[in-house]
Each structure stands twice: as C-alpha cells, then as structure tokens.
Amino acid sequence: MPKMEKARIMDASEMARAILRISHEIAEKNQGCGNIRLVGIRKRGVPLSARIAKNIRKIEGCDVPVGILDITFYRDDLRINPHPVVQGTEINFDINDLDVVLVDDVLYTGRTIRAALDALMDFGRPRTIQLAILVDRGHRELPIRPDYVGRNVPSSTKERVRVHLEEIDGEDEVVITE
C-alpha cells in the first residue's frame, strides 16, 4: 500500500538551490577543491554527490573525484532487517590525508553515518571526514552532526521523510508521509 503523502517540503528548484549552497559551502570551508573527495552513500547519496561535484566544477573550475559507498556490510542491524541487495562500493582513489565529504539524502538516527565512517576508515586515514546532508530530520541516536545541511525538517518518528531524485525516482522533491 502506498503511504499517504502528507506534505511536500521541497520542490525541484528549492532542492537545486540547497545543493548549490552546500556546494559553495564545501568549496569555501576547504579553501578550493584540491584535497576534496566526495563519497556518496548508496542509494540516493550517489546522485547527490555527482550533482555537488558538477556544481564545484562550475564554481572552482576543477574536477573533484567522486566515490560510491555501500554500507550494508557495516550495519549494526543485520539480524533485524532483511538484507538489501548489496550493490558494492567503488572508491577508486586514495583517501589518505585528504578531506572526504560523505553525502547522503536524509540524516535520521545517525546509524548509517556511523557505518559509513567505519567503512571509510577501511580505505585509509583521511585528514578530515565531513558530512553533507540534504534533509536533517532529527532524532539522533548517536553523537553525529552534519557539516552541511540542505534543510532542517523537524519530524515525528511516525513520519517518513522521503527524498526523490530525478536520476532514481524521475522527479526532484522531498515529501513527508505518515
């Protein structure tokens, strides 16, 4: 049964502006892009990181390498959730002593990010790891905070915050369903 759509909290142009702002902030904080490596968390962090890379190319005129992280093997709930089909990690660059920006669509309990941090550490020792999130919906269960946020959305734990992206879902929007 499809869930009832409650509210659309971001449309395509708002999302584009939020991603552009995040891209500017990443470039500003890291003083250019020489040491930045973007890593998108499957599934929707992947197109988001590609869009940020595209923006940074326009802003700074340089190509930032983009990787893909599948955190399935690092989850702490293997017995609770049925295993999703693993799609694999593709990080084809060195991350040692560089500034890695993790990108994901929604930040909720923080457990995905905890797993992503562990996964990333197995690839090397970055100088910093930063976190870019399109929607922060609160309810953290771990001491994790984002460095770049598209929008803060106070939500109830009964609600679901869904980010839809054109590359995967055919349209750009953020909706809350119950």
Added chain:
Amino acid sequence: MNAEVTTPSLSGRNIISISDLTYDEIILILETSKSFLEVSKREIKKIPTLRGKTVINLFYEPSTRTRTSFEIAGKRLSADVINISEKSSAAMKGETLSDTSKTINAMDADVLIIRHPLSGSPYIVARNIDCPVINAGDGWHEHPTQALLDLFTIKQRLGLFRGLKAAIVGDILHSRVARSNILAFTKMGIEVTVVAPQTLIPKDVQKLGAKVAPDFDDVISDVDIIYMLRIQLERMSRAYFPSIREYCRYYGLNQDRLRNAKDGALVMHPGPINRGIEIESEVADLAQSTIVEQVTSGVAVRMAILYLILSGEPVE
C-alpha cells in the same frame, strides 16, 4: 515497496544441494558475490559484517582450496573460524558423526561447513545441529559451492547464462562437482553435455538434465564452456579405463583438440589439476583457462553465502 516482498532470502538456510536453491536465489548469491570481490581487492581485506559469529569447518577429507577458501571467506567477514580435521578430532577415537554434530551444537556455532567422504552426511549433521549447514563436498553426491563459484566465473567472463552450451568431461561417475554443476548449469539455462567413457557415466545422468556423448571431438566445436574434471584415482576401486595414456588420448584436453573449439571457449577445472592427464599443461595456462580465477571467485562466492545465510530474519 512491493519488490521487498518477493526478494529471495537465504537467511538461516542449509546449502546441501543445488536443488535447495531457486533460480532467483542463485542470482542473489552471484550478485552479492560481486561486492565481495571488491572487498578482496582492498588493502584492508576485512569487513566487520560477521563479527561475533562462529564458523566451524569440519573436514573429514583432505582439501586445500575449499577449506582455505571458506576459512579466508569467514575471516574477511570478521567471523571466528575454527578448523576441525578428521585427524585432529574425536572421530579418531570412534565418535559418530551425529555425536560430533551434537557436540559442536552445544558450543553454539553459527554455521557449520562439512566435507565428508560419504554421500549424504551433511543431512545427518543438519538433523543434529541447530545452525545452518553448508555442504563442502560429500562423497559422490554434491559440492554446491563449487557449482556456484563456477557460475560466478562464467558470469564474470561471458556476462550471461541462457543459451550457452557446456561440456563436462571426465569422471562423471565419481564426481560430486559434475552432479552439482549439471544441476546448477541447467537451472540457469546452460545446456550440458557430459563426455566420458561409458564406464564413468552414471546410469541416470539424463535425469539430471544432461545429454551424453561418448566422443569429445564431436562435442568440443559446439560448446562455450569446456569443463574438465580431475581423474579421481583415489575413488576408483577398479579399472574404469584401460590405461591413463588411452584416457588422455580420448578424453584429455590438449592444444590439438582445443583448436577445434569455438574462439574464446572457456576452459574450466575445479582443481586440483593433474597436469598432463586430463589437461595438457600448456592448456591449463592459456588466457581462456579460468582455473586460477575460479579460486578467486570461490572466496567471493563463499563470503556471499556466509553473509546471506547469517543475515536477515531467519525464514520459518
């Protein structure tokens, strides 16, 4: 999402025979294996997925590749892997297989991998233990993880299964690999022909879905996969063919014979190979030979199997 409802799951399952697995479940194993291939190429070849799980390797027959492969697979997933071989176990003191199973069960193992010279012994173990059982080869019966790693190797090289043709050549009668591979290949849509002297062909092999051909040269030009089996002298209690030399001439894979094969036909062998008997030494080292690659596939596929069995809700 409806897709989640029909997603195949191997959670908590035994893998004793290829017939325990559906087409979709095999695809799931092969897809998952791809991710584990990437893990094995990392500098740090270890992920925490099965931390705190205990994997028991119970081997009643000599084996390097299968035992090591399962051990590496378990260790790369951070499981604790314990190896028990017949010589170091209480079986030497006369303990029965079912008692050994009960003993291991009392130690709360999470998965047990068994290799045994008697066909069907994994079923005895499974009846006496609460954790999932993986068959790593039982007598003449089956060796399902070998068939799965062979499928994975084929998928990596050729990209698809449906419409391919395979010849499985050699000692079909004594070969658990042949049995598992016939079942697995035909399930995925690969047409299988077995090639061997009459004495080494099991009576009802057609019932498994394979065609039979006595002449290797008639078949070789028509297949995409040439799967050579080891001549298992240790399992032969009597003479099944007049001499090794004669066997080589009619059923060995050499460069002359390979010239008649399709371009790029895969040469596969489960190992260990007898260079110069079933396969000419030069042929084993050709680029179209997947013998070494099959070993690499083995680790990835066994990681996927351990992961899929030990994650998710057990299916009741």
